[in-house]
Amino acid sequence: MASALRHAENVDPARSAALRAVAEEAARKVQAPLLAAFRSAMDIDYKVDLHDLVTVHDKQSEQTIRDLIFARVPDSTFMGEEGGSVGDGPVCWYVDPIDGTSNFARGIAFWCVSIAAVIDGEIVAGVIYDPVADNMFAADITGVWLNGAPLRSRAIAEETRATLITGYPVARDFRLDGKAEALEHFGVLAETFSTLRRPGSAALSLAHVAAGWTDAAAGFGVNPWDVTAGVLILRQAGGSYRALTLGKVAPDTPDFFCPGYVATGEGADYPTLDSVANSIDGHRNRTLKRP
Structure with a gap:
């Protein structure tokens, strides 16, 4: 687990x-x-x-x-x-x-x-x-x-038929990743997933993935109070929560302290989402200095 x-x-x-x-x-x-x-x-x-x-x-x-x-x-x-x-x-x-x-x-x-x-x-x-x-x-x-x-999570297996929730990009992401690069990432996700939504609550997004009401969620600027409950709820429901350090915390930092994440329901296999998340994570780990 x-x-x-x-x-x-x-x-x-x-x-x-x-x-x-x-x-x-x-x-x-x-x-x-x-x-x-x-x-x-x-x-x-x-x-x-x-x-x-x-x-x-x-x-x-x-x-x-x-x-x-x-x-x-x-x-x-x-x-x-x-x-x-x-x-x-x-x-x-x-x-x-x-x-x-x-x-x-x-x-x-x-x-x-x-x-x-x-x-x-x-x-x-x-x-x-x-x-x-x-x-x-x-x-x-x-x-x-x-x-x-x-509660049991479930997700559509193929990303081309799946629904993704993400708040990316916002103005902060333009500053950190560059506007052109951030919009390119967003465009790839919008073209790949059947549906992309930006509803505006990381915690409730994680709960919806746990319930099988959406297939995946991703965030690149969250705090512990946003995601800690959601991490447990999603994982106990059988979903997956992958934390991203984004150049802000050490690699061994507990997941709920990490500022980024990719969350998927049980049965999901979304290589494009993983690739975009890895690109953002890699860029910020190279360019940002941890305190």
Whole structure:
């Protein structure tokens, strides 16, 4: 099985299941306020640039999730997208209160809550919750479920008949790879795959691959809170998650800390996607210096 589970035998299954239950509870607790805010007038701020939105609802939801996690699991460290690291316990939580904030702010129904628990560098529980569809994707070291029913990934074998989700390229990719090269990569993928979509949430994209609702996803600028839950959910569902270092981290970095990935459903064989991803990864590993 994939690397996220290589030490699963050292983790108590009951502990893993309990942490999954906490993550589910926390995700559901923010459903009502987020749905009340969705498609309403809201103030929008920007973090790094005009492509990186944040709302008061991101911050409020993260606070709600953090408070519940510390109430249920006091020996925690909480790493949130908005508030940074809090606590110093052995259970480390990676939380994105709204993955797909741009969609949330503009009224597009493709965003989610992503919560994952990590112990000793291994992902032991994760949930991705779609509040609009009321779909709860949840995994621990014993299995994976969608709304309580066992989940199994599946994919179309040939890439020419498959659907790919990717956010590539964005303005950052033009700067890193060159606009002509980035557009060439995109063109190859658009010509190869039957369908290419850019829905705007890495976490929910991974959940859809895990559910067999799309065949593959790829990202080239993600953070741990975007993908940690999705890594476990996808792999437990039988899919594949290949991390890419992209010149930002060392080769032995845990997968969920890597800034890039290729995710495929079970049964997929997509050489063109692998070739494009390898080209981007190779270029950035040659041109970027790790901190």
